[in-house]
Amino acid sequence: MLKLIQLEWRKNNIGKYIRNAMILAGVLCLFLFALAYLGIADDPDTGIPDATPGNGTISAPIELFCSMSFLVFTGVMLSSFIVSAYKDKTMALMFSYPIKRQKILISQMLSVWIFCFLALVITKLVIYGCILWGSQFMVSSFPIDYDMASLRFYVQLIVKSISIVSMSFIALFIGLAMKSTKATIISSFLLIILTQANIGDLTLANNAVFPLVLTIISLLFAVLSVIGVEKKDFI
Numbered sequence: 001m002l003k004l005i006q007l008e009w010r011k012n013n014i015g016k017y018i019r020n021a022m023i024l025a026g027v028l029c030l031f032l033f034a035l036a037y038l039g040i041a042d043d044p045d046t047g048i049p050d051a052t053p054g055n056g057t058i059s060a061p062i063e064l065f066c067s068m069s070f071l072v073f074t075g076v077m078l079s080s081f082i083v084s085a086y087k088d089k090t091m092a093l094m095f096s097y098p099i100k101r102q103k104i105l106i107s108q109m110l111s112v113w114i115f116c117f118l119a120l121v122i123t124k125l126v127i128y129g130c131i132l133w134g135s136q137f138m139v140s141s142f143p144i145d146y147d148m149a150s151l152r153f154y155v156q157l158i159v160k161s162i163s164i165v166s167m168s169f170i171a172l173f174i175g176l177a178m179k180s181t182k183a184t185i186i187s188s189f190l191l192i193i194l195t196q197a198n199i200g201d202l203t204l205a206n207n208a209v210f211p212l213v214l215t216i217i218s219l220l221f222a223v224l225s226v227i228g229v230e231k232k233d234f235i
Contacts, residue, residue: 004099004107005114012081017115024069025123029130032062036131036140057145058131066124067164068192074116074168075188079181082108082172087179102226109172109222113165120161128157159212166218167191173221 036058082105128148135144146153171191175184195214 001103001107001110004104005111008081008108008111009115012111014115017077021073021115021119021123024073025119025126028065028069028123029127032058032065032127033130033134035061036142037134037138058140058142059128059146061142062124062127062131063160066120066127067160067195070116070120070123071164071168071192072185072188073119074112074165075171075185077112077116078109078168078172079175079184081112083175083179083181083184086176087181105226109169109225112168116168117161117165120165121157124157124161163212163215163218166215166222167195169218169222169225173225176225 085108128146131140131144132148134140168188168191171184171187174187175181
């Protein structure tokens with residue numbers, strides 16, 4: 001399986017995605033640093049940060065923007081690695097190899113999941129570290145509500161990252177069903193609205209149980225994407 005994953009990375013030019021992930025991480029870091037220390041979120045009349053209820057600490061916008069960005073990023077990678085292969089009929093050639101179709105599809109899904117999970121974790125660590133470093137010299141507009149010396153911080157970071165990257169399997173299932181790369185990406189945006197948006201004071205983003213439930217649902221969709229692939233017709 002590891003060799004198949006490495007083959008997928010080479011075949012799809014993973015260096016391009018490494019570059020794009022680094023650019024995305026840099027943009028997010030600069031934006032969130034400016035959000036914390038340069039007052040871009042402050043209300044021009046009151047000088048107080050303009051945040052929705054329950055999102056008045058710095059970890060909330062970090063999680064929000066990282067989740068939004070990498071959910072779409074993962075959806076784009078899945079559409080490129082898998083959905084486009086179905087659409088262009090190149091998957092039929094891959095399935096002609098003396099390897100089970102399910103194993104090939106799982107290796108493609110894992111190649112994207114592993115890369116995006118690591119990229120998201122590293123991006124969050126860099127951003128949290130930069131914000132914490134900045135607090136040594138400047139005063140943040142948002143209270144800093146995390147402790148990078150705490151084990152709980154890393155457990156929560158990993159669990160939330162697993163949930164966000166896994167959620168893209170829902171978008172993959174929709175994209176495969178419609179054989180459309182656009183449907184995969186659009187589904188990613190819809191998932192962002194569902195999981196990150198606020199309706200008044202109501203939001204699912206800060207629900208402690210929600211990441212676990214969402215991960216289970218996402219894995220079910222991943223299984224549905226793999227089931228029946230041995231008999232899938234490419235005509």
